[in-house]
Amino acid sequence: MHTVEIVLLVLMLGAVTGIVARYLPAIPLPLIQIAMGALLSWPQRGLHIAFDPDLFLLLFIPPLLFADGWRIPKREFFALWRPVLRLALGLVLFTVLGLGFLIHWLIPAMPLPVAFALAAVVSPTDAVAVSAITRNLGMPGKTMRVLEGESLLNDASGLVALKFAVAATVTGAFSWHGAVVDFLWIALAGLAVGALLGWGYAGLRERVTRRLGDVAATQMVVLMVLLPFAAYLLGDGIGASGILAAVAAGVTTNFADLGRGDFIGERLQSESTWSMIESAFNGAVFLLLGLQLPSIIVTALAAGLGPWRLAAYAAALSGALLALRWLWLILSLQGRRLRALVTVSLTGDSPHQDAPEQMARQRRVAWLLSGIGALAGIRGAVTLAGALSIPLLAGGGRPFPERDLLIFLAAGTILFTLIAGSVGLPILLRRLPQASELPEEREERQARLNACRAAVSGMMLTEEESAAADQQWLAQYQEAAGRLMQDYRKRIDLLDDSEAVPPEIEAQAPEPLRQRRLRYIVQLELQLKCLHIERATMYAERQAEKINDETLRHLVNEIDLAEVSLQRRLAVAQRTLAKMRRAAGDRPAI
Secondary structure, three states: OOHHHHHHHHHHHHHHHHHHHHHOOOOOHHHHHHHHHHHHHOOOOOOOOOOOHHHHHHHOHHHHHHHHHHHOOHHHHHHOHHHHHHHHHHHHHHHHHHHHHHHHHHOOOOOHHHHHHHHHHHOOOOHHHHHHHHOOOOOOHHHHHHHHHHHHHHHHHHHHHHHHHHHHHHHOOOOHHHHHHHHHHHHHHHHHHHHHHHHHHHHHHHHHHHHHHHHHHHHHHHHHHHHHHHHHHHHHHOOOOHHHHHHHHHHHHHHHHOOOOOOHHHHHHHHHHHHHHHHHHHHHHHHHHHHHHHHHHHHHHHOOOOHHHHHHHHHHHHHHHHHHHHHHHHHHHOOHHHHHHHHHHHOOOOOOOOOHHHHHHHHHHHHHHHHHHHHOOOOOHHHHHHHHOOOOEOHHHOEOOOHHHHHHHHHHHHHHHHHHHHHHHHHHHHHOOOOOOOHHHHHHHHHHHHHHHHHHHHHOOOHHHHHHOOHHHHHHHHHHHHHHHHHHHHHHHHHOOOOOOOHHHHOOOOOHHHHHHHHHHHHHHHHHHHHHHHHHHHHHHHHOOOOOHHHHHHHHHHHHHHHHHHHHHHHHHHHHHHHHHHHHOOOOOO
16 A cells, blocks of 8 residues: 555544544543454454655654644743653663663573663653553543653653663764763754744744734644644754754744734634644554554464463563553652642642641542552553664674564563553542542633633723713613623623632532522523524524525634533533532432
C-alpha cells in the first residue's frame, strides 16, 4: 500500500474504534485501538505496514504535542517547574542508570551499552498516552499538570540518552562532556526554534486580522495547523529536538491568544479543528502501535527465546520501571513541601495544621499520590519509535546486539504500563479524599460571578448619559436592561455562596437559596427545550424549501452557540445544587 492510502486507512480505523469505544465504556480507548490494530495485522495475510520511525514522528507526534502545549494551563505549568524538571531530567537519568544495570544483570547476553539504550528508550513517558488514559479519571489538578509537563519535556533527555547509548555500542566510546553539550543544544535550541516560530506566527496573525478581522480566520487556522510540522522540521533540521520545538510553538501561540478576545470566528474554528485532529491522530498512534505488535512478537520468538521467558523479561522490566519511578517520587516528594502541596491542591486547607489526624491524612494522601504518579508513567508512541530507530548494524558491520529483543521489550513495556495505568489509576483515584469544591471549580465560579457583576454594572447609565439620551430610546433601554438584569441576577444568585447557611440549619428551615437555584435550573432546561424546538423548526422550514441552505446554516449556528452556553450554565447549576443537597443530607432525585 502507498503511504497516503495507509494514512487514510489508519485515520478511518481510528474513527471507527472511537465509535466502538462508546459501546465499551469500561475499556480505555487506547487499549481498544491497540487490540484492533493487532487483530488486523495478526493473520498471515493481514494488514502489514512498514513502520518508518522518522515518518511516524513527523506525521503524528508534532500536532499532538503542539495541541498539548497549546492547551496546558500555563500558570500551573510554570509554577510547578521544579517538580516538572525533577521528573523530566532527574528521573530520566535515574531510570537509565538504574534500569540499565538491572537489565544487564537480568539478561547477561545483552551488553551494558545496549541495556542502557533499552533503558533510555523506555525512560520518557508519552504525552499522548498519559492524556488519553488520565483525561477523564478525576486526576488532582496539580498532579495532572506535573505529569503533563513531564511528558512534554522528557523526550529530549530520553532521546539524548538513547543517542549516546547507541553511539557507545557502535563505536565503544562515550563522553560525559559531549552528552551534556549535546543535551543542552538539543533541548535549548529546540525550545528556541519553537518559540521563535510561535511568536512569528502570532505576529503575522495579528497584522492580518487587525486589517481583515475574522474574514481570514479559516486561512489563519490552516497556518496554525501547519505550524507544529514547520517547528518539528526546522528543529530536527538543525540537530535540535523537533519534539520540543513543537511543544514550545504551542505554548507561545497560546500566550499570544490571551490578547485576542474579539476574534470569535477564529477561536471557534481553532477549537473544533484541534479537537478533530487530536481525536483522529490519537487513534492513529495507538492503531499503529497495535499493527506493529504481531511482527515484533514473531521476530522476537524467532530469536530463540521461548514465549514464557520473553513474557517474564517484559514483566520484570516493566515492574522495575514502575518501581524506580515510585522510588524517585517517594524520595523527591516526601517532606513538608509535599504535605503542603497535597493539602492545598486537594482540600484548600492551611498547610500549617499539625493536628495528628491532619498529618496522618496528609501522609496517606502522599502515599496515594506517589502510587498514582508511578502508574501514570505510561509509555507510548515515542518509546516504540525510539526502539525501531536503533540501527541494524553496529561497528564493523556486525548486527546490533539483541536489537530484536530490545524492540520486543520496549513494546512489552508500552502494553504493561498502559494496562497497569488503566486498571490501577481508577482504583487509587477513588481512594483520594474529595474536596467539596476543587480549586479549579472555585476559580471558575468566581470568574463567572465577577463577569456577571461586571455586566450588570456595565448596563447602568450615568446621570450625564441619561440626561443626554433621547427619552423614547431611554425608556426602551431601561426596559431591555431590566429584563437582562433579571437574568444576570438569577445567575449571580446561583454562583454566589455568601448567603448560604449551615447545612444543619438549612435542612430544617426554608431553603430560599436552594429554591432559587432549583428554579433557575428549571428555567435553563426550559430554554434548552425551546432551542431544540427552534432548531427542529428551522430544519422543517428548509425541508419545505422556505429557506435555503445558507440561511439554515446561519440560523442553526446561532442556536448551537446559544445551546452550548446554556448547557455549560446548566451543568454548573446542577453541580452546585447537588453539592448543597449532599451537604444537607438529601438523597438525589432520580
